[in-house]
Amino acid sequence: MFKLLKLIKFSSRSRLYHAISLPGGRARRSARAAEPTNQVVTRSSTEGLFSITVKRILLAVVLASGGAFFLWPSPPVYGAVSTDKTAVKLTTEHDKGGVTHFIVENSELSEVTMTFDFATVNLKGDVAFPYTATFKPGDTEAFTLSPVNTNHEWQYAYTNYYKMGSSEAQPDDFVYSLPYAPGTTRKITQGYNGKFSHQGSNKYAIDWQMPEGTPIYAARGGLVVKVKDDSDRGGASMKFDPFNNYVLIRHADGTLGHYCHLQKDGVVVHPGQIVKTGELIAHSGSTGFSSGPHLHFCVFMTKDGRERVSLPVKFRNEYGEAVTLVEGGKYRAPEVAPKAIAAR
Numbered sequence: 001m002f003k004l005l006k007l008i009k010f011s012s013r014s015r016l017y018h019a020i021s022l023p024g025g026r027a028r029r030s031a032r033a034a035e036p037t038n039q040v041v042t043r044s045s046t047e048g049l050f051s052i053t054v055k056r057i058l059l060a061v062v063l064a065s066g067g068a069f070f071l072w073p074s075p076p077v078y079g080a081v082s083t084d085k086t087a088v089k090l091t092t093e094h095d096k097g098g099v100t101h102f103i104v105e106n107s108e109l110s111e112v113t114m115t116f117d118f119a120t121v122n123l124k125g126d127v128a129f130p131y132t133a134t135f136k137p138g139d140t141e142a143f144t145l146s147p148v149n150t151n152h153e154w155q156y157a158y159t160n161y162y163k164m165g166s167s168e169a170q171p172d173d174f175v176y177s178l179p180y181a182p183g184t185t186r187k188i189t190q191g192y193n194g195k196f197s198h199q200g201s202n203k204y205a206i207d208w209q210m211p212e213g214t215p216i217y218a219a220r221g222g223l224v225v226k227v228k229d230d231s232d233r234g235g236a237s238m239k240f241d242p243f244n245n246y247v248l249i250r251h252a253d254g255t256l257g258h259y260c261h262l263q264k265d266g267v268v269v270h271p272g273q274i275v276k277t278g279e280l281i282a283h284s285g286s287t288g289f290s291s292g293p294h295l296h297f298c299v300f301m302t303k304d305g306r307e308r309v310s311l312p313v314k315f316r317n318e319y320g321e322a323v324t325l326v327e328g329g330k331y332r333a334p335e336v337a338p339k340a341i342a343a344r
Helices: 050-070 238-243
Strands: 002-008 018-022 026-031 088-094 098-106 110-123 121-124 132-134 136-147 157-166 185-190 206-209 215-219 221-228 246-250 256-260 281-282 294-302 306-311 314-316 330-332
Touching: 050 098, 098 110, 110 121, 110 136, 246 281
Parallel strands: 002 026
Antiparallel strands: 002 157, 018 026, 088 098, 098 136, 110 132, 110 157, 121 136, 185 206, 185 330, 206 294, 215 281, 221 246, 246 256, 256 294, 294 306
16 A cells, blocks of 8 residues: 655745655655645745634644544555556646646556545535545646635645546447467466455455466566566565566556466566457466465455455356356366457
């Protein structure tokens, strides 16, 4: 889970603030000289000292309670993108009238979903908080804050979460291909709602048992948005989750396909590459949170900036039927993929 804890205080003195990066994707504002892109323009205050002090105390109370809540970690996501360093940044721009524009800079190749919660003094937003939205790659204005009374001091603090993926995806009825070589058979060691780790956001994930180095093929075509294959560490504990190697592919319906626990140096595609269904993308392994060599596959979208939602999908079996895979079952990939599927 990625979090940003921000606190901005405005006084009659002009000051600049900048973001200090913290481990785990967390950042906070610091009252030190900053680059112009993150500067803060302050407003003179004619408000009484007592009133200002009371408001600051109230704001601190809100932050103490709300901030403590938002710093709790989310439920663990096994072999998921929770350990990635998502390339997203929030910057601000300021108008003469005291309006603050919040700009999301998404440097990823796929959408990012963000959730914001605010505590304010003498400010109003053009959206209701908590606010969740999905942002496409590039720069997008998220919302603005405006002073209620331009003659009084104003303050704000916010907590922000973000996750790779779209909350606006429209899952379709696409039938996925089995992600291994045509004519081969693999056993499902953990299916939907599996007791070991397929709970919560991984409820609809599938694990296939397979030897390390087994070729992995795209179950559905799309845009490769993120890859990792620099790790050779794995084990049956969440402490190994950061070492998970993976390929992440964005599908035409806005969902993401996640292939996990891949072999070190086993990925053969790169971000920005368009792949077709059935195209070789990687080789299996046992990296990250993994009890043994297997492939973990999941299709998901986001619920908000804190949670992702896995989606149940069907696969085409050797007889050309669309089926839901069952834990313990053995499934043979069709010898030749139907042309209609291969084309997608």
